[in-house]
Amino acid sequence: MQAYSPALPIGTQRHYKSSFDALATIWRTEGIRGYVRGMDAAILRTAMGSSVQLPTYNWTKNQLVGRGILPGDSVWTFLASSSVSGICVCLVMQPADTALTRMYNQPTTKLPDGRIVGALYKSPIDCLWKTVQTEGILGWYKGSLAHFLRITPHTIVTLTMNDVIRNIYKNLAWGPSMGDLTLHGSSLSPDSLKEVDQFDGQEMSAAEKARLERIVWRKLDRWVLPIATIFYLLSFLDRSNIANARVAGMQTSLKMSNYQYSIALTMTYVPYIVAEFPSNLLLKASIILRLNLSRLMITPKQYVGPRWMLPTMVTIWGLVATMQANSAAPGVVKTYSGLLACRFFLGLMEGGLFPGLVLYLSFFYPRERLQIRVATFFASASLSGAFSGLLAAAITNINGKGGRPGWAWIFILEGIFTFLFGLICFFILPNSAATATFFSTKERDYVLARLKEDGAISSDDKSDSFSWIEVFRCFKSLHVLMLAPVLFVLGVTLYGLAYFEPTIVAGLGYTGNKAQLMSAPPFVVAFVVSMITAVIADRYNCRGFMIIFFMFCNVIGFAMFYASKSNHIRYGSLFLTITGCYCSAPPAITWVTNNSAPHVRRATSVAIAFILTNAGGILSTWLMGSLSPAPNYTKATITNLIMSIAACVLACVNLAYLWRQNRLKAERRQLMTQADEPEGMGDESAWFVYKL
Structure with missing residues (x-):
């Protein structure tokens, strides 16, 4: 009734008298199916609106409070934040609202099987x-004013009253001094209040610790996490947009065969893998030499540091990404060999980013808070898969501009944005919690104390200094070795779907820009599910169970694709496989990071994890390329199915192994004190409890 239009053609108007009359009429004329007809449009509309409503509200509120513009408990803060949220919801939801209204008001036909x-x-x-x-x-934004006048007041009232009622409840339940003791993203638990009782020789009250807990992680989420997220989104976008360029005509323009396309993808991964291990060590390694105007000085205490290393990689690969464009105008890639050169240097510059970001975030967050942050920036990969298709569909419409084909503009525009963002980050990216300028002295001391208490960083620089012994010890860690094959499997499935999903969708009957658009929904679902499960995994410390569950989703998805010949079922299976691999990767990477210490061992473990993941990426470029032809991808589907089962079994074994190790460590703690234990044990210490 809400979406009803009186301008419907004669004979198709629905003159319902009331909601009950509408329900009764639909039941008589269409049956139970009539109640859910158009549900896909409603789901799309609600998902698009809900995906931006709370994030934009919280982000705006954090900015207003963090910059001292408005107080955190002011009604004006809630009104301003909800107003921005309402505008964003209107912008994002309007296309889906247009589709919903038009679908609800279109004339209908009755099929022979009774379906309408x-x-x-x-x-x-x-x-x-x-x-x-x-x-x-x-055309998507017709009727925007009416939609704005309806949805924006609704958003403002809902979000403002929600915060007002929450504040009233907390003041009644806890009293005015305890009314705001809720951590950013989770409820405050008694355990988190006891982890750090004092530092600098001064006792801390529970209220003070709760206040710091709320402030410091929120500041990090505001200053560090968004940059890491955008870094990885751009990395995945610039690496995988070749799949969209292929659908848009690149393969034809460069006269490439499927075999040559696989070679081009492989050319990215070889330097990518080579760069991962040394870049992870350099992230916190000493620079021996520095040029000081007129002479060369030795400064052993200078560090490469993430502040310089990460933006440098982003800036350089942004330039390389733009060079992949081919046209009649001057450019680098005019031939297939030029594309290979660009893909090589793209992989070389991007190789250290993902392991570097995981290691970088471990400099700031305790272990129990890490997965939601890793999942946040990793989920940008699934988001980039959705954006890549939508952007490609829009960008290819400027085909021929400047003498360049539409697929070339995909590389140019996305590469230029990466380059500019990398330049900006030289000025805003902090090196570590110890050097973060947005912390006060007390906040900085608290974060460092929490990280040392948790084992995320060592209590002294000597333990975190480079040592080849720690590198070799990592190769003897059974939990790392058991997870390495799991990560290899994730590399095969994740990168295979990232590079070939648009081609798979095109093989299901969709062509051109429609194939680009239809490639987006599975990645959107993967993004939403990944964020939800990351919160659950962090709250209940259940990394292993998450991997097992989503690898099982992979098994079901690949089985559906293999067993069915229906294009609709095969398209539906992509939601399971893409969600399965994109939601398994964050807990797997976090599991490795959480259970490795000290720094060098952790850096090595993360590097091993990503080397195996990207080695799987190499296999995927061939498995879903020339070795397994479209549209059935029979060999690739069977291989992915078998490997997903094996990864599920290995995750179960690793979970059992870590559980047993924790029991043995508990027994050792009963027989000795921490002072009796040798130094430098790292994650082998009886006081280092493995995350399950």
Whole structure:
């Protein structure tokens, strides 16, 4: 009734008298199916709106409070933040709202099997696509004013009253001094109040610790996490947009065979793997030499540091990414060999980013808070998979501009943005918690004390200094060796789907820009599920169980793709496989990071994890390329199915092994004190409890 239009053609109007009359009429004329007809459009609309509503509200509120513009408990803060959120919701939701309204108001036809379907549009995506074709992109935003006047006040009232009621409840339940003792992203637990009782020789009250807990992680989430997230989003976007360029005509322009396309993808991974281990060690390694105007000086206490290393990698690969463009105008890639050169240097510059970001975040967050942060920036990979298709669909419309084909503009525009963002980060990226300028002295001391208490960093610099002994000890850690094959499997499935999902979708009957658009929904679902499960895994310390569950989703998805010949079922299986691999990777990487100490051993473990992951990426470029032809990908599907089962079993074995090790460590703690234990034990210490 809400979406009803009186302008419907004669004979198709629905003159419902009330909601109850509408329900009864639909039941009589269409049956139970009538109640869920158009549900896909409603789901799309709600998902798009909900995905931005709370994030934009919380981000705006954090900015207003963090910059001292408004107090945190002010109604004006809530009103301003919810107003920004309402505008963002309106912008994002409007296309889906247009599709929903048009689908609900389209004339219907009754099929021989009794089903009633729309006469104009098959699905919300089909509706959006036909709207663009006939009315242009602005057709999505028809009726925006009415939508704005409806959705924005609703968002403002809902979010403002929610915070007002929460404040009233907390003041009644805890009293005015304890009313705001809720941690950012989770409820305050008694255990978190006891972890750090004092530092600098001064006792801390529970209220003071709770206040610091709330402030310091929120500051890190505001200053560090967004940069890491955008870094990885750009990394995945610039590495995998070759799949969208392929669908847009790159393979034809460069006269490439499927075999040559696989070679081009492999060319990215070889330097990528080589760069991972040394870059992880350099992230906290000493620089021996420095040029000081007129002479060369030895300064052993200078560090490469993430502040210089990470933005440098981002800036350089942004330049390389733009060079992949081919046109009649001057450019680097005019031939297949030019593309290979660009892919080589792209992999060389991107290789150290993912392991470097995981290691970098471990400099700031305790172990129990790490997975949600790793999942946040890793989920940007699934988001980039969605954005890549949508961006490619939009960018290819400028085909021929400047004498360049549409697929070349994909590389140019996305590469330029990466380059500019890398330059900005030289000025805003902190090296570590100890040097973060946005912390006060007390906040900085508290974070460092929490990290040392948790074992995320060592209590002295000597333990964190480089040692080849610690590198070799990592290769004897059974939990690292057991997870290495799991990460290899994740590399095969994740990168295979990242590079070939648009091609798989095109093989299911979708062509051109529609294939680009239809490649987005599975990645959007993977992003949402990844964030939800990361919160659960951090709250309940259940990394292993998450890996097992999502690898099982992989098994079901690949089995569906192999067993069915229906394009609809095969497309549905992509939601399981993409969600499975994109949601398994964050807990797997975090599991390795959480259970490795000290720093050098952790850096080595993370490097091993990513070397194996990207080695799986090499296999995926061939397995889903020339070795397993489209559209059935039979060999690739069977291989991925078997490897997913094996990874699930290995995750179970590793979980059992860590559980037993924790029991043995508990027995050792009963027989000795920490002072009796030799120094430098790292994660082998009886006082280092493995995360399960």
